[in-house]
Amino acid sequence: MTEAAAAHGVRLAEEARAGSRRALARLLTEVERRSPAGEAALRLLYPLSGEAHLVGVTGAPGAGKSTLVAALIRAARATGRPVAVLAIDPSSPITGGAILGDRVRMQEHAGDTDVFIRSMAARGHLGGLATASVDAAAALAACGFPLVLIETVGTGQSEVEIAAVADTTLVVQSPEMGDEVQAIKAGLLEVADLVAVTKGDRPGADLAAAQLRAMLTVGAQHDRAAGDRPRPRRPEVVVVSGATGLGVADLLAALDRRSAAQRTEAGMAASRRARAAAQVDGIVAERIRERMADPARRAIREATIDAVATHALDPYDAADRLLREILP
Amino acid sequence: MSERPIRVLIAKPGLDGHDRGAKVLARGLRDEGFEVVYTGLRQTPEMVVSAALQEDVDVVGLSILSGAHLTLLPRIVALLREAGLGDVLVTAGGIIPPDDIPALREAGVAAVFGPGTAIGEVADFLRANVRDRSA
Numbered sequence: 001m002t003e004a005a006a007a008h009g010v011r012l013a014e015e016a017r018a019g020s021r022r023a024l025a026r027l028l029t030e031v032e033r034r035s036p037a038g039e040a041a042l043r044l045l046y047p048l049s050g051e052a053h054l055v056g057v058t059g060a061p062g063a064g065k066s067t068l069v070a071a072l073i074r075a076a077r078a079t080g081r082p083v084a085v086l087a088i089d090p091s092s093p094i095t096g097g098a099i100l101g102d103r104v105r106m107q108e109h110a111g112d113t114d115v116f117i118r119s120m121a122a123r124g125h126l127g128g129l130a131t132a133s134v135d136a137a138a139a140l141a142a143c144g145f146p147l148v149l150i151e152t153v154g155t156g157q158s159e160v161e162i163a164a165v166a167d168t169t170l171v172v173q174s175p176e177m178g179d180e181v182q183a184i185k186a187g188l189l190e191v192a193d194l195v196a197v198t199k200g201d202r203p204g205a206d207l208a209a210a211q212l213r214a215m216l217t218v219g220a221q222h223d224r225a226a227g228d229r230p231r232p233r234r235p236e237v238v239v240v241s242g243a244t245g246l247g248v249a250d251l252l253a254a255l256d257r258r259s260a261a262q263r264t265e266a267g268m269a270a271s272r273r274a275r276a277a278a279q280v281d282g283i284v285a286e287r288i289r290e291r292m293a294d295p296a297r298r299a300i301r302e303a304t305i306d307a308v309a310t311h312a313l314d315p316y317d318a319a320d321r322l323l324r325e326i327l328p
Numbered sequence: 329m330s331e332r333p334i335r336v337l338i339a340k341p342g343l344d345g346h347d348r349g350a351k352v353l354a355r356g357l358r359d360e361g362f363e364v365v366y367t368g369l370r371q372t373p374e375m376v377v378s379a380a381l382q383e384d385v386d387v388v389g390l391s392i393l394s395g396a397h398l399t400l401l402p403r404i405v406a407l408l409r410e411a412g413l414g415d416v417l418v419t420a421g422g423i424i425p426p427d428d429i430p431a432l433r434e435a436g437v438a439a440v441f442g443p444g445t446a447i448g449e450v451a452d453f454l455r456a457n458v459r460d461r462s463a
Contacts (some may be wrong), residue, residue: 021381021382022381022411022412022413025381025382025383025384026384028384029332029384032332033330033331033332034330091363092358092359092361095358095359095360095361096333096361097333097357097358097359097360097361097362097363097364098333098358098363098364099354099355099358099364099366100363100364100365100366100383101366101368103365103366103367103368103379103383104366104367104368107367107368107371107375107379110372110374110375110377110378110379111374111375111378116382117379117382118382118383119365119383121333121363123330
């Protein structure tokens with residue numbers, strides 16, 4: 001079964017590399033399920049995924065992320081480049097169901113095989129991403145997409161996980177963000193490599209951009225936030241309008257400058273290293289959970305938990321025992 | 329490895345602007361634990377098929393109130409088959425006269441859910457009829 005699954009994954013990966021969009025779509029399903037087929041495919045694809053520019057697009061719900069992503073697709077296609085999008089929306093913590101509605105704004109490219117859009121449900125993962133987002137992005141990168149846009153769940157002020165996995169974090173801010181104090185609060189804006197002020201066709205966008213520029217400059221001396229991820233001294237702020245196309249070409253050019261810098265700047269190497277660390281740590285944790293859930297270990301796990309519940313054993317000792325059990 | 333929820337594409341082909349039903353169904357299926365990809369109004373058959381392919385959905389649910397169902401729905405089924413998605417379950421809803429249902433069934437639409445259908449009924453039908461994708 002596992003060998004057959006692995007062969008299936010390898011076949012999907014090869015077909016997807018050769019240009020089959022259906023194989024790519026099925027491959028993403030396997031990756032999302034964390035199945036043996038998906039794992040086999042990723043072993044093949046990961047080494048081939050290093051050249052793409054992964055751009056995280058994040059911001060509050062309704063800020064204009066999907067509309068901006070659609071505009072960026074248009075701009076990228078105007079220059080002939082293939083572009084892939086991973087659009088993540090929240091799953092219900094109650095039922096596990098989800099409405100994935102980001103495609104609504106991105107439907108104009110149907111029939112263009114160089115645009116690939118995939119919606120993903122967060123499936124219980126917090127922080128604005130889905131567990132499999134990074135792997136899915138790697139698969140897209142390896143299958144002919146030099147630009148991969150990862151649109152996060154509409155975030156609050158502090159979901160900064162995207163910064164650890166993307167090469168470039170684009171924070172999308174609507175002009176109605178509030179006053180300057182919002183711009184100096186800790187959180188999302190701290191991880192921005194670029195800020196797009198959306199709805200630039202409406203009054204207030206230029207003022208909001210000016211306020212952001214002023215306040216982000218004040219805070220720019222901190223070039224170390226979110227772990228070891230170095231931040232730019234001062235994120236560029238671009239006013240855009242998805243409706244009129246204003247500023248979108250400039251934004252794409254700014255992204256391309258970052259992409260070019262990736263190959264030279266030491267800071268970029270650090271961001272890729274941070275992503276690798278997050279990936280490896282995630283897989284280690286997943287492997288531990290899988291081993292823990294193994295039915296063969298169920299009895300000892302239950303007994304250990306019972307012992308903690310009755311205070312016969314402390315939880316730290318219990319955890320150490322279980323770890324010894326699963327890590328021979 | 330995890331079981332994935334059933335993935336459903338909800339789309340409105342055709343030119344009518346009545347998307348309340350589609351949105352209510354999308355929301356209802358969400359509450360039933362489905363992952364619903366919603367693409368909204370005025371979708372061409374090509375848009376529907378392209379979305380179904382990229383999203384690797386199990387079900388395509390089409391809501392249509394314009395009267396063009398006998399033209400658009402068979403076309404969508406044919407394009408899905410052409411794209412290698414013949415195993416995707418296709419269902420329809422909206423304003424569809426009962427007399428037209430046999431022709432739609434013939435064309436490959438698995439079920440037609442008219443106004444007044446309970447969401448639970450749709451959910452049960454999808455769970456029972458969706459193909460096994462684990463192979």
